[in-house]
Amino acid sequence: MGSEESKPQAIIQLTKQGPQYDIPVFKQLLKQVPGNKDTKVHVISISGKYRSGKSFLLNLFKIYLDYYSQFETDDGWTVARDIPIRGWEWRKCQIGVTHGIWMYVYPKIVNKKAIILLDCQGYADPTRSDPTLDNLILFIALQLGDVHILNVNQTFGNEDLSQLSVCALHADDDATGYIFQRNVVLVRNWEFDERPMTLEEMYKVTESASAKDELKGIMKAFRIFGVETLPHPGKTVGKADETAGITIGDADEEFLEEAANLFLKLLFPMSVDSQVTSIDLLLKFQFLSKRSVGKVLSPKQAYEESVIKTICEQLRKEFEKNLAEQRTMLEKSAKAGSFAVWRQLEAKLPSMLKDVMEKYNHHPSVERCANQGVVNEYRNFIKAMYQKIVTIVKCEYEAREAKEKLQAKEKLVADSERKLTEANRECDRATAEKHNLARQMCKLQGTVETLQQQKRQQELNQVNKQLKEAEETARKAKQAREEAQAKLMKEKAAQEKAKKEAERAEAEKEKAEKSESKCCSIM
Template sequence: MSDYLAQKLSSLLKLVAPNSDPGCALQLLKPIENGYEMDKVTLVNLVEHPAVKNNPVVIISICGAKREGKSFLLNLLIKYLESNMQEAWLNEPDTPIPTHFSWKSGRKAHTQGIWLWSKPYLIQKSNGHKVAVILFDTEGSYSGTGKQNDSDIFAFSTLLSSVQIYNMKDEINELKLESLAAFTSYTERAGTKTESGQIFQSLMLLVRDWTDDEFQCGVEGGRKYMEEELQNKKVTDEDLIAIRDKISKVFRQVKCTLLPYPGAIVDNKDKRHRQNTTQVKVSDMSGDFKEHLRIFFHILLDECTEPKEVGGRIIKGDEILNLSTKLFNLLRTKEIFNVSLTLKELDAAKAQTLMQQLQKEYDEKMLAISKSYCSETTVDEEHKKYLHQAMEKYNNEYNTSYTSHKNSFKQLLIDAITNLLNKHKQVRSAEEGELRKKYEDMTEEILTEHWSQITGSGFQAFGTKPKDLNSVQCELGTDAYYYEYNAKLMRKIRIAESRWECIKQLSEMQRDCINDYKKIMEKVIKKDFLTKDGLEEQNQICRKKTIKRFKANCELKDALVDDIQKQSNELDQQLSEQYKAVLVVYQEYMELKQKEFEADFEKVKKSYMEYIDMITRNKYLQPDDLQIVHDNFIKMMICELKKLDSATNMKFEEENQLITYTKQQLTDQYKHISDDMEKRKEDIREVSHEEVMELIKKIIYRFEKGVWKQNWFRQTFQQN
C-alpha cells in the first residue's frame, strides 16, 4: 500500500493558481411543490468564474442513500483542495473536520435538492491537462420525498456531471443500485456508441465502512469486488439483472473504491459528540481511513476527472449553462426519463456546444482582423473565409440522425456569425474613429506648434524639422493610418509654410500701400485751397484706390482668400489710423499758414497805412475827400488782384469773400486815419501819382506772393 501511495503521490497532480475566495455551499436545485426551482444566478456566477469560463470542466457529483456520509466526504475533498492538494493536514490532529456542506448524524435527511460549492478549483492533472473542478452534493435517496424525487435528483446530477460518485455503505446490492434502474432504458440507444456517443462518463462506486477481509480496501480491491458483485449469478430479478448487465455499457468508465470505517466519533456512535459535528477533528478519524482517503482523492482527481462532454465534444465553463438549462427544462416538464426527447435535447446541446466553439474561434480570428485596422473590404473577405471554415467544421464534426437539427442549427450558426461580423464591424469602426481622432488631434497640435514657431521666428523655423506622429504610433502599438496621417501632416506643414510666405509678402505689400498712401496724403495736405471736407474727400478716394491696388496684387499670390481678406481689413484699419495722423498734420499745417497769413496781412495793412499817410499829406485834400481816396484805393487793388493767376482758380464766392475781408480790414484802418486827419494838416506835403502806384504795386505783390495763395482762406471763410 505504501509503495502504491508513493507512486501515485509522485505524479504531477497539482492545484493551479490558488485563490483566497473562501467559497460557500449554495443550493442550485430546490424542491418545491409540484416540481423544482433552479437558481440560475448561482450557476451563472460559477461558470463566469475565471477558473471555469474558458477551461474544460469536471463536475463531481455525489449521490446515494441518505445519512451515509456524502456531505462529510465532500467536506474532506474541499479541505484536500484548499490545502493545495497536500495531505499534510491529515497529520494535524487538532484540525477540525470542515462543515462546508452541512452534515449531521442520525436518521433524518439533512441535504435537500442539489447543492454546489461556489468556489471552483483549477487543477493540473499528471498528464499536464488543466480542468476546472466543480463539486455537487445531492439529496440522499430514501429521504422520504418519494422514489420519483430520488430518481429526478439522480438523473439531473448524473446527466450534468462528468463524475458521479455513487456512495453506499457496507456493500453493493440490488437495493443500492435501484436508483440506476431508470437509466437502463438509455442503453437501448445510447449504451455504447451512437451519434451522441456515450451519455454518461465516469461512475465511481464508493463503498463505505468496508470490513470484509476478502477484498482489501482501495481501488484494486474495489475493482475485484465490483466485478464479482456485478456478475452475481444468484440474482433472478430481470430488472436487477438488466442493471448489472448494462451499467458498464451506460457509463464510459466504472470504478469502485472500498473505504474503511472512519471511526466511532465520526460515525457519532460516541455519545459525547452526538449532534455536534463542529467538534469532530482529524484525530477522530481512524488512521486506516485517512490513509485510504489520500489515495482515493488522488485517484478521483487524476484518473476519473475527464472533462464534461456532450456528444463526444468537451464543453467549457461558459457552455455548462446551456446544458444545465436544457436538463432543467426536461426535469421541470417531467420529460427527463423520456429517452427519445432527452437524447434529442442532448443532441441539441451537442450542436450548440459545437456552435459556441465555432463562434468563439471565429470571434477570436475576426478580433485579430479588426484589431489590424484593415479596410472593410478585407474584413468582408476574411469573414467569408472564416465562415466557410466554420461551416466545414460544423458539417464534419456534427454527426446526427436529427436532420432538422443539422439544418436548423446550421442556419443559427450562420446568423450568429453574421451578428458577430456586425459586432466586429461596429467595434472596428469605433476603434478606427478613436484612432483617427487621436491622429487628427495630434496633427492639429503639431500644426499649431509649428505655425507658432514659423510665425514667431519667421523663415528660420523652416530649417527645423517639425514633429511627426510617432508618439501616437508608439502609444497604440500599430502603424495603422500612421503613414496616411503623416503624409497629410507633411502636406499641411508645407501648405502652412507656403501660406506664411504669402502672408509675409502680403504684409510687405500692406506696408508699401500704407507708405504710398502717406506720401499721397502729404502732397494733398499742401494742395492750394484744400479745406477739411476736401481733405476727407481726398482720403476716401486714396483709401479706395490703395485697397483696390492691394487686392489686385494679392490675386497674383498663392494666398488663401481668408488671409487676403484679413490683410485687407487690417490695411483698411491701418489707413484709418494713418488718416488720423494726417488730420493732425493738416491741422498743424493750417495753423502755421494762418500765422503766415496774419503776418503777411499785417504787412498789407502797413502798406495801406503808408499810402493813406501819403495821401493825407496832400495840402489840397479835404477831410471829405478821404473817403473817395479810400474807395479808389480799394477799387484799384481789387482790379489788380483779379488780374493775378492765382485768382483765376478761385470760385466767385471765394473771391468775394476775400475782397470783403480785405475791404473790412482796410476800412477799419481808414476810420482810424480819418479820426486823426486834423492832426496831419501840420505836415501836409505833395505826393506824386507815381509814388502812390508804386505803393499799390507793393501791396499787390504781397497778395501774390503771400496772402493770396494761403489755403487758410478757404477754411476761414467756410467757418465764417
C-alpha cells in the same frame, strides 16, 4: 468572477410535484467562481442512499481542498488535527438531513480549474422519496457533474447497479458517444482486504444475458467508470454530528489516508478533460429546469431525453467545428473586409444545417424514441440553436466590420494627429528659433549699443583730452601772455626809467652845457 468564500446553498428542491429550480441562487453562486468567465469548472456531484455519509465526505473534501490549493500536495494535510468538519449539515439520525440538491463553489483555482461540489438528497428516504423522484435526482446529478459519485454502503452489487440500469436502454447507439463523463462507485465502510469487482469483472463472471446487456449499457453510458472504497471513519465520528464539534483528529488515520487518495483521483480525472465554463453550466441548469418544470419525468423519459440532448450537443459541436473550419478557410483567402467573408459564409450555412438535420433525423436513438413530441422539440431546438449561432457569428462579423472601419478611421485620425503633432512640433521649433533669433538680436543690439557707448565714450574722452590740452595750452598761453605783459610792463617801466634817466641825463647834460657855457662866457 468573485473570490469570496461561499457556503453550500440549495439550488434544487425536490418534491413529489416536481423539482423546483432556484436559478437566481444558482447564478449568484456562479458569480463566486474564481478566475474569469472562461475559467473551466470541474463539477463533482454525489448521490446515494440517505444517511450514508455524503455530506460528511464533502465537508472533509473542502478541508482537503484548502490544504491542497495552498501547498499543491496532500502530504501532511491532516497535521492540523483541530480543524472542524463542517459546512454541509450532517448529523447522526434516522431522518435524511439534505433536502434537494445543494451546491458549493470552492473559492480558489485547483488543478487549473474551479471546483464545484454538489450534494444530493439521498434516495430511499421513507419521508420524502419515491422511485421516480430518486431516479430524477440521480439523473440531475449525472447531468451536472463531470464526476459523479454513487455512494453505497459496505458492498457493491446488482442492487446498487440498478440505480444506473436505465442507461442500458441505449447500449446499441454506436454514434451517441458517452452520455455522461465519469462515475465513481464509492463503497463506504469497506471491511474486506480485496477490492470490489469492477464492471468489466462483473461482466466476465455474469451468466445472465440480460444482466450482461445491462452492464454493457452502463459501461457504454460513461466515459470512465470506477470503483473506490473507504473504511469506516472511526467510532468517534460514527457516534457524533456537526454540532458535536468533530474535527479531523477524531477520524481514524487509515480513513484519512484513503480519503486523500480518493480526493486526489477526483481532482485529476485521468482522461476526462472538461471544457465546461460557468456559462455552459448555467445553460445546462436552465435547460434541465425547462425540461422539468411542473412534472417529474420517468427514468426512461429522463434518459431518453438525456441521449437525445447528447446527440444535439454532439451535432452542435460538429456544426461549430465545421463552421470554424469554413471561417478559417474563407478568412485566409479573403481579400475584402470581414462582412464580405460573412456573405460567402452565409451562402454555405443552409447546406450545413441540412446536414445536421439529416444526421439528427436518421440517428438510431431519434428514430427509436417513442416520444415524438420530444423529438420534434429537440428538432426545433437544433434549428433555434442554428439560428442563435448564425446570429452570433453574423453579429461578430458585423462587429469586426465595424471595428475594421473604426480602425481605418482611427488610423486616419492617428495620421492626422501625427501630422498635426509634427506641424505643432515644427511650429514649436520655428517659434523657438524665432525666440532664439530675437534673443540673439537683442543681445547684438545690446552689444551694438555697448560698442556705440564705448565709441562715444572714447570720443568723449578724446574730446575731453583735447579740451584739457587746449585748456592747458590756453593756460600756458595766458600765462605766457601774462608773463609777456609783465615783461612788457617791466620793460616799459625800465624804458620809462631809462627815458627819465635819459631825460635827466639830458637835463644834466643841458645843465652842464649851460653851466659850461656860462663859465665860458664868464671867462
